[in-house]
Amino acid sequence: MSIWLTPDWPAPKRVQACVTTREGGFSLPPYEGLNLGSHVEDDPQAVEQNRRLLTSTLGCRPAWLSQVHGVRVAQADPSRVDEADASWTAEPGVASAVLTADCLPALFCDRAGTKVAAAHAGWRGLANGVLEATLDALALPAEEVLVWLGPAIGPAAFEVGPEVREAFLAHHPETGQAFRPSANEGKFMADIYQLARIRLAARGVQAVYGGSFCTVSDPRFYSYRRAARTGRFASLVWLAD
Template identity: 35%
Template sequence: MNSATTQSHNGSTRPVQQVFTSRSGGVSLAPYESFNLGDHVGDDPEAVAKNRARLARVLGLDPSQLVWMEQIHSNTVKVVVDKQQGPVPAADAIVTTTPGLALCVLVADCVPVLLCDVEAKVVAAVHAGRMGARNGIVRATVEKMRELGAKPQSIHALLGPAASGRHYEVPRAMAEDVEKHLPGSITTTVKGTTGVDVRAGLVRQLLSLGINAIDADPRCTIEDSTFFSYRREGTTGRQAGVIWLTEQ
């Protein structure tokens, strides 16, 4: 499947599956072409439903196992224990210990963060945009995982494709504000202007929380047309990060 890449852990037992999708392989028409998974961006709801069904089918899941969020750029974390009838309301991170629940995060420049503790059997999907990251959404998610038995030294973090500091240009005052709350994020763009690298700031934050097993996809959604980018296109679709505990 050219619209998703997967990563698993712990060899053949594969207790955790993780996926990042791209924009190809779906049925949505311009400007959402083609594998748009966002149902809040103006795309044909039937096309989105078909894309989500295809995602589930390729992953070997039922669409009812996919858990989506009503993302609002907050620092709100919610725990889910069962299948949902609709998106988890007003949340930017979801955590579960229930096998078979596939936690989904939608992005188009924001950082999709997938967290797992295989030993404690806790996983999380995080929508870490500039404001959410600045306001501590990842820190709050790690804390919630710890409440459910996870340990920082056992947590693995996977950060997906997102806007890079090379192209994420913001006013200096905004960048300095983000840097104050998320050290390591302020940067200079290829134009020589002030920018932010949310992914870099999150890596530093994760390390400060005692999480050392970190993988970060370096691809920039703004410059790579393989992905949807709100900054580049304005009206566009959303790709997803998905993580779930297997039944094994």
């Protein structure tokens, strides 16, 4: 099994974070590797084995979510599966976790290392305020928050329709700079990382890291746009015991 750490995120030592890759695991093609998504028609036993492998390797207890492209934020609890698109915790050893395959995973912590959170931000959730809802749940001063943007679809691959652009412009006119015309008439190329940074900056969060990936072009990660029948990788953050 391969996990990918977040070396460019200057989180306090107590905060642990990682992203999984496809390498290793028990899933067979087309989910080949460490698929952690239980909703993609993979063999449930393989997914469970993959999750057990991850838990034993990391030494934390992931709190999995049933993600619905919304803005609800749950308190992370490994004993249940909440319908939400973000979770937070102040409990050591409990990991806030999100599953993605092109959507944006965002990890949060504070400079003192007392709280962490993870959010799943597809364009709908991002436009509707899932990052802001996560900040509200953490209830921390903006200047104390550190955010890391994990692997997501890159700006050269994220073609969207005009309704996506309008959904962002309706709330933040400055997000227009994150869209450029596509080679296909009437379409736009969107920069999901820039959109996230603009939304976070509007709430006073300036310490934002990561955001230089493209899941579509990077075979280490699952990508729904590259192959619709695919698995999901995880981005996790937790407090060390």
